[in-house]
Amino acid sequence: MGTGILTIDLNAIAANWRALAGLSRGQTGAVVKANAYGCGAAEVATRLARDGARQFFVATAEEGATLRKALGPGPEINIFSGHMAGDSALIGDHALTPMLNSPAQAARHRAALPDHPYGVQLDSGMNRLGMEAPEWAATRAELEAGPLSLVMSHLACADEPDHPLNAAQLRAFVQMTQGVSAPRSLSATGGILLGPEYHFDLTRPGVGLYGGAPFGAAQPVVALSLPVVQLRDVAPGETVGYAASFTARRPTRIATVSAGYADGLIRYMSGKAQLFAGAVACPLAGRVSMDLLTVDVTDLTEVPDHLDILCAHQGVDDLASVAGTIGYEILTSLGRRYGRRYLGS
Ligand SMILES: *Cc1c(COP(=O)(O)O)cnc(C)c1O
Numbered sequence: 001m002g003t004g005i006l007t008i009d010l011n012a013i014a015a016n017w018r019a020l021a022g023l024s025r026g027q028t029g030a031v032v033k034a035n036a037y038g039c040g041a042a043e044v045a046t047r048l049a050r051d052g053a054r055q056f057f058v059a060t061a062e063e064g065a066t067l068r069k070a071l072g073p074g075p076e077i078n079i080f081s082g083h084m085a086g087d088s089a090l091i092g093d094h095a096l097t098p099m100l101n102s103p104a105q106a107a108r109h110r111a112a113l114p115d116h117p118y119g120v121q122l123d124s125g126m127n128r129l130g131m132e133a134p135e136w137a138a139t140r141a142e143l144e145a146g147p148l149s150l151v152m153s154h155l156a157c158a159d160e161p162d163h164p165l166n167a168a169q170l171r172a173f174v175q176m177t178q179g180v181s182a183p184r185s186l187s188a189t190g191g192i193l194l195g196p197e198y199h200f201d202l203t204r205p206g207v208g209l210y211g212g213a214p215f216g217a218a219q220p221v222v223a224l225s226l227p228v229v230q231l232r233d234v235a236p237g238e239t240v241g242y243a244a245s246f247t248a249r250r251p252t253r254i255a256t257v258s259a260g261y262a263d264g265l266i267r268y269m270s271g272k273a274q275l276f277a278g279a280v281a282c283p284l285a286g287r288v289s290m291d292l293l294t295v296d297v298t299d300l301t302e303v304p305d306h307l308d309i310l311c312a313h314q315g316v317d318d319l320a321s322v323a324g325t326i327g328y329e330i331l332t333s334l335g336r337r338y339g340r341r342y343l344g345s
Contacts, residue, residue: 004226004259004338005306008039010047011344012219016209017048019217023192025199029055031188031206033063033080038264038334039210039221042070043342048209049075057204061087061096068094078119078150080129088112097149101129103139110146118143119150124172124186125165126156133176140180148182150202158190158198159214166194190214212327213317222331224310224338226257226275226293231303240294241286245271250298254285257293257307263335265293265309269323275307276314282307 021028030053036044045056045067055076058064061084064077071077076097082105083091083098091098092113099121100106109118120143123130130153131139153173157163170186177184183201189208191198193215208215211222232254240246240254257275261267270288274281275295285296297303310316316327323330 001339002227002258004224004263005341006334006338007223007341007343009221009343010043012211012221013044013209014047014051014344016211016215016218017051017053020189020192020203020205020208020215024203025196026201026203027055029053029057029202029204030209031057031204032067033057033059034332037206037210037328037331039331040340041067043345045071047345055202061090064096065090065094068096082121083109092116099152102131103135106139106143115147117147117149119152120148122151122153122173122176124153124169124176126154129154136176144181150185151177151180151182152185154188155186155191158188158194161194170198207328210331211316212331220315222310222316223308225306225308226259227306228255228303229258230256242289243287246286252296253298255295255297255303255307257295258291259293260289260291262290263337264333266323266333273319273322274314275309276311277304277307279313
C-alpha cells in the first residue's frame, strides 16, 4: 500500500472522555467539530454515545446534519455557529440545537422554528461569538420563555491558568447568567482543568478527547506510519529534494517516504521534523514535498518498511511544536489519503 496508515484509538478517546467527565462537576459533552478534530466524527461520536455522552457539539448545521445520520435520534447535537440564514430546514429536519449568537439569530429562529429548542451563546470577553451583555439583557426574558436548552460561553485563555482573563470571564458569565433556569456551560478542555468553579452544569471538551494539550494526562489517540517507497545512497556533496536544500556531509542513506504537505505534514516541517524507526529518530533531509518526504536513515542498521511520524516517541503536540503550530492544527490537518484503521470501534 502506498498510503500512510493512520490508526485512531477509539478506546483511548473513550478513556479520555471518561477521565474528563470524572474531573467535571456536572455533565460532560463532546466536541466533534471538524470531523472530530480529524479523527472521524461518525466513529468518535458513535463510540462516545455508547459510553454515555449525550451532548455533542459541532461548528455548523451541515456538520450537525451529517452527525445526526450517524448518531440517529436521541443525543443532543448543538451548533456553535447558531442559526444561520438558510439553515432552518437542516436544523428542523435533523433536530439540531443552534446556539443563538445574536438578537438577529434569535429573531430568525423564532420566525422559522418557533417551538424548536435552542441554546444561547454569550460573549463573556473573548469577542468572537455570542451575545454581548446588553443584547442578552434585551432578549433574555423572551428567550427564557421558550425552549431554551443551554446558556454557554467560551474562555479565550483557559490553557494559561494564570491569565487574568479567565477569572474576568468567569465573573462576567456568572453575572450574565444569575438566576437563569437553563443549564449553563463555560468550559472546554482547558476550563475543566481550571477547577470546578468553571464547570457549571455541562463541560464541552474537544482536544483533550483526542489526546492533545492542555490535557497532559490524556492517552495518545493517533498514530501515523508512513511507507518507505525507496532507499538510495547519496555521496558527500550531493543534494536531496527541491531547492537542493539538503547536502550530504557523509555517505548518506535516504529513505523516500509516502506522505507530504497534501496530507497535512506542512512544508514548514522541512529540515526540522523527525520520523522514527522504533525508538530511533531519523531527521527529515530537505524539503517536504506534496506527496513525499526524504529522511536520513544512515544511522539505522536496518530500514523498516514503514517510518512513524506520530507514535509513542513523538506525539501530536511534539510534532506541532516542531512545526510551529498547535496540536489542534496537526489533528485537523490529518490527510484524507491515509488508510484509516480504528481500534475499539
Ligand atoms: C472548539 C470549542 C470547544 C472545544 O475546545 P477544546 O479546547 O478543543 O476542548 C468548546 N467550545 C467552543 C465554543 C469551541 O469553539
